[in-house]
């Protein structure tokens with residue numbers, strides 16, 4: 001029996017797919033929004049049993065469509081986020097500030113609960129456009145819809161991510177790997193299943209009007225993350241501290257690629273630790289702790305990148 005209807009923007013992404021599976025398991029009906037049903041419909045439709053998932057194609061800047069979709073549900077979850085800007089429409093400001101602001105406005109008018117996923121480690125990163133756009137999005141939501149809950153995850157990892165899997169692909173072939181800021185930046189990686197559990201926890205327990213930092217059980221530096229990944233794929237690579245001007249120059253040239261490995265904005269962001277803030281409330285504090293340890297969990301999927309694995313080049 002269907003209990004509540006949940007609308008998810010960015011449902012086809014890493015976090016979105018885990019969220020769909022988590023919600024339908026408890027008889028919630030999910031309406032998943034994607035920009036391109038031909039590209040993402042195949043992956044989306046395998047996430048839920050028949051009757052529990054509707055897949056809708058929509059432009060996220062079509063206000064009338066947003067109103068129509070939000071009017072039909074009990075809760076709206078925003079998972080849309082980008083790491084690189086593309087063209088005049090897909091800018092950090094449009095995606096991370098204007099879009100969540102619009103969602104908050106419509107949720108307020110339609111009396112629909114709103115859960116927004118932002119990110120950790122943004123407050124000090126004044127020199128990152130990504131960070132400022134996410135912070136401005138949070139500010140507008142707080143002003144417009146105080147009942148919204150904002151979740152701020154650290155690095156989210158899984159076999160479907162764009163970080164550990166990308167690093168393992170590179171570490172499996174490159175003899176040397178660059179370390180930005182000496183690899184000292186700290187992270188608290190959280191497995192995507194535990195982030196999805198937190199999102200489910202917030203909705204099912206009606207934990208609104210909160211800002212929750214979503215962290216894993218360990219603090220690891222960027223260097224320790226790379227060392228763990230090397231251990232998991234059984235490769236020994238040289239981790240070479242890269243001087244900042246050189247890092248910026250390579251990023252400057254890389255960011256024109258369609259899928260850049262790193263951009264100048266990401267280099268700026270990497271300077272700041274991605275850990276719990278001093279007064280922050282975390283998933284541990286609200287009663288939804290995460291237990292999955294980074295090394296043990298990555299080992300479960302790293303075999304694909306070991307010698308002879310399907311993503312290994314050797």
Ligand SMILES: NC(=O)c1ccc[n+]([C@@H]2O[C@H](COP(=O)([O-])OP(=O)(O)OC[C@H]3O[C@@H](n4cnc5c(N)ncnc54)[C@H](OP(=O)(O)O)[C@@H]3O)[C@@H](O)[C@H]2O)c1
Nearest residue numbers: 010012013014015034035040079080081090119153155156
């Ligand atoms: N992954 C992390 O380590 C991490 C860490 C901190 C915070 N977060 C935040 O958590 C949220 C979810 O992350 P994720 O890892 O699931 O991201 P993801 O895998 O990149 O998925 C994001 C989804 O957003 C949609 N999207 C992307 N660009 C869009 C655009 N220009 N217009 C409309 N929709 C667009 C895409 O859906 P369609 O293509 O189907 O439209 C995509 O599936 C994001 O807000 C992200 O910033 C992630």
